[in-house]
Amino acid sequence: MRRAAGLRRTAVLIPALDEEEALPAVLEALPVDRLHTVVVADNGSTDRTAEIAESAGATVVREPRRGYGAACLAGIAHLAALPVPPRSVAFLDADHPGDAARLSLVLDPLARGADLALGVRMARGGARGNVHAHARWGNRVVLAAVWLLFGRRFEDLPPFRAIRFAALRRLAMDDRNWGWTLQMQVRAVRHGLEIVEVLAPHEPRSRGRSKISGRLGMSLRVGAKMFWTLARERLR
Ligand SMILES: Nc1nc2c(ncn2[C@@H]2O[C@H](COP(=O)(O)OP(=O)(O)OP(=O)(O)O)[C@@H](O)[C@H]2O)c(=O)[nH]1
Numbered sequence: 001m002r003r004a005a006g007l008r009r010t011a012v013l014i015p016a017l018d019e020e021e022a023l024p025a026v027l028e029a030l031p032v033d034r035l036h037t038v039v040v041a042d043n044g045s046t047d048r049t050a051e052i053a054e055s056a057g058a059t060v061v062r063e064p065r066r067g068y069g070a071a072c073l074a075g076i077a078h079l080a081a082l083p084v085p086p087r088s089v090a091f092l093d094a095d096h097p098g099d100a101a102r103l104s105l106v107l108d109p110l111a112r113g114a115d116l117a118l119g120v121r122m123a124r125g126g127a128r129g130n131v132h133a134h135a136r137w138g139n140r141v142v143l144a145a146v147w148l149l150f151g152r153r154f155e156d157l158p159p160f161r162a163i164r165f166a167a168l169r170r171l172a173m174d175d176r177n178w179g180w181t182l183q184m185q186v187r188a189v190r191h192g193l194e195i196v197e198v199l200a201p202h203e204p205r206s207r208g209r210s211k212i213s214g215r216l217g218m219s220l221r222v223g224a225k226m227f228w229t230l231a232r233e234r235l236r
Pocket residue numbers: 015016017018019041042043066067068069071072092093094095204205209210211212213214
């Protein structure tokens with residue numbers, strides 16, 4: 001990967017819950033030794049997620065209180081307390097080695113001056129997604145509301161993203177679960193950050209068990225949380 005100096009200042013943060021099957025391929029695809037830090041924010045996994053992360057050279061931050069955002073917040077607190085915090089942080093899901101292998105997709109825009117780069121999920125051949133259909137439609141509705149309420153059109157609410165660490169700290173994120181990606185995007189708009197969307201190939205999860213959009217009940221809860229987040233951010 002190009003720009004080793006950029007990698008040295010980049011931390012990778014991977015929230016993970018019971019991902020012993022999927023996580024090894026993600027960690028293998030990362031240049032762990034050349035990055036500032038790789039943090040796996042383990043959210044009370046009952047499998048070998050933490051051991052696998054440690055043996056691959058990642059730092060395990062444990063957050064027993066469940067929630068994707070809670071895990072991200074614990075990871076950020078860890079990074080902020082380091083003697084030399086990173087300059088930027090990339091967020092990766094634990095089930096997508098492709099994102100880990102293509103980290104430069106979201107780091108290059110930061111090197112060119114952007115504050116936040118979003119990896120819009122794109123299936124091979126161009127169709128939007130490889131994202132479950134109900135999640136794709138749910139995203140569209142939420143993104144239309146974002147456009148209406150915050151005046152910014154986004155293509156996706158992707159987990160794969162990178163942001164300057166100082167900018168992230170200014171956003172004062174506090175969502176503890178599924179409003180995380182949405183909160184970051186609307187707060188970034190409100191803070192006038194330079195936001196870039198890049199296309200990122202997205203393969204379906206190949207290993208491990210889906211916790212979110214592969215389950216309809218969970219997807220409905222996530223959708224409800226998104227609307228609650230929109231209302232809360234709008235009224236702030
Ligand atoms: N910290 C934390 N991470 C979670 C939790 N639930 C899911 N995750 C992680 O969030 C990421 C996304 O979860 P997925 O189950 O892949 O959800 P998805 O991407 O919507 O659906 P599929 O990829 O189709 O399975 C993965 O890295 C999970 O390990 C949680 O409660 N806490």
